[in-house]
Amino acid sequence: MREAPLDFVTSMAAYGDVTRHDADGEQVYMLNRPDLARYVLKENGSNYTKDRTPDDDMLRPLLGNGLLTSSGDEWAAQRRMCAPAFRPSEVERFDQVITDAAAGLLNRWTGCGEGQAVRVDHDLTALTLTVIVKAMLGTDIGGAGDGFGRAVDAVNRFIGHYVPGDAIDPADTAVRYAGFHQARVFLDRVTRVIIAARRTGGGGGHDLLTSMLASGHAMSDTDLRDQVLTIIMAGHETTAKSLTWTLYLLDRHPEAARAVYAEIDEVLAGRMPTAADLPRLEACRRAIQEAMRLYPPVWLISRRSVEDDVIGGYDVPAGTLVCVSPWVLHRDPRYWDEPEAYRPERFASGRAAGHLSHQYLPFGGGPRICVGQHFALVEATLVLAVILREARLELVEGFPVEPEALVTLRPRHGMMMIPRPR
Numbered sequence: 001m002r003e004a005p006l007d008f009v010t011s012m013a014a015y016g017d018v019t020r021h022d023a024d025g026e027q028v029y030m031l032n033r034p035d036l037a038r039y040v041l042k043e044n045g046s047n048y049t050k051d052r053t054p055d056d057d058m059l060r061p062l063l064g065n066g067l068l069t070s071s072g073d074e075w076a077a078q079r080r081m082c083a084p085a086f087r088p089s090e091v092e093r094f095d096q097v098i099t100d101a102a103a104g105l106l107n108r109w110t111g112c113g114e115g116q117a118v119r120v121d122h123d124l125t126a127l128t129l130t131v132i133v134k135a136m137l138g139t140d141i142g143g144a145g146d147g148f149g150r151a152v153d154a155v156n157r158f159i160g161h162y163v164p165g166d167a168i169d170p171a172d173t174a175v176r177y178a179g180f181h182q183a184r185v186f187l188d189r190v191t192r193v194i195i196a197a198r199r200t201g202g203g204g205g206h207d208l209l210t211s212m213l214a215s216g217h218a219m220s221d222t223d224l225r226d227q228v229l230t231i232i233m234a235g236h237e238t239t240a241k242s243l244t245w246t247l248y249l250l251d252r253h254p255e256a257a258r259a260v261y262a263e264i265d266e267v268l269a270g271r272m273p274t275a276a277d278l279p280r281l282e283a284c285r286r287a288i289q290e291a292m293r294l295y296p297p298v299w300l301i302s303r304r305s306v307e308d309d310v311i312g313g314y315d316v317p318a319g320t321l322v323c324v325s326p327w328v329l330h331r332d333p334r335y336w337d338e339p340e341a342y343r344p345e346r347f348a349s350g351r352a353a354g355h356l357s358h359q360y361l362p363f364g365g366g367p368r369i370c371v372g373q374h375f376a377l378v379e380a381t382l383v384l385a386v387i388l389r390e391a392r393l394e395l396v397e398g399f400p401v402e403p404e405a406l407v408t409l410r411p412r413h414g415m416m417m418i419p420r421p422r
């Protein structure tokens, strides 16, 4: 599981719809059928908690008790508070923040000089971080923010190489954790200063922090800090990965790319996109959805059973780690025609209706489904449209591309591509 997680989960699925393996001395169940995923995430979701899952062990020391890590009534209250700020109509108001950032990136890329390769995965992570910080806090992370970007990078690196079962002591400043510790202290201070300023001076225009403060839920500064850092950390790396994989797949599939270019030319006729164009940027959206099928940024979802249960006819004792892998479900030939093929038309309007519930779950499922899914799709679609309006990205010849399943599914060697005029 540790050496080759994707091969491992795929090979386990060949044994059946419910499998069990031993990991670090505990029995782990994998559920490899959409209805079983639905059962655990939704129908009997109240019997399955995120508490003490590997994700929880890793994220809690950094994010405290935010929406991603909390559970029970506390989670329900947080979700009620956050959800209104993430409605489609709300997140669409960030369209210009997104298109400005994407245009800035494109300028840098095209200014690099003809034929110069760029590290697409890094640059997109920087882009999505800029966007989420601006949307969350209403502020640019330039200037002092440079430190912000570096701190988030250090945390991402730490999380990326976290080994399940490792206890993290956030106060541990030993060499192994030094970078992480400093970054955490830095992020904590910056967010607290911004929150304090907002509490005293009011201010803030349309941003997620303002929406949370205006929600009428009393929150301590620590709770608010947890929530702000949670949204920032949960809200950029995944979107950057889905954009990276989309650009890669479009380069490998010229026909799918041509459909995207044609749509962009027709809908935008040379201008920048806005949220109003989203319903007509369907080919862009499909290209992203299909990329998230083949390379789901969250490739494993885990829960722990609270009480004894029976899943698919098998006894599952209380306290068992139960996992669902979008990677496995998204590539199961029982549910997908030619599962390895990149075919965005699978997601043509109306077709999604042909999918079973929880057969496609890049954003998870049930009440804990990703609160930022509209944000992610709005952002990814607009960024794609801005970039592909003028450029195409070509993989550096012979560059090795291989998925690596850390916390998110990322290209193991990064993604080196050359921006070319379209």
Ligand code: HEM
Residues within 6 Å of the ligand: 067, 068, 069, 079, 132, 230, 231, 234, 235, 236, 238, 239, 242, 296, 297, 298, 301, 302, 361, 362, 363, 364, 365, 367, 368, 369, 370, 371, 372, 373, 375, 376
């Ligand atoms: C393509 C991009 C994204 C993907 C693939 C993704 C995926 C997911 C998944 C699979 C979950 C559920 C995890 C579980 O059930 O254990 C989740 C939860 C969450 N996501 Fe996302 N996400 C993305 C973007 C975002 C964005 C943009 C934000 C915020 C702006 C965000 C914030 C969150 C939060 C706060 C949760 C926890 C929700 C809860 O438990 O109530 N995500 N995400």
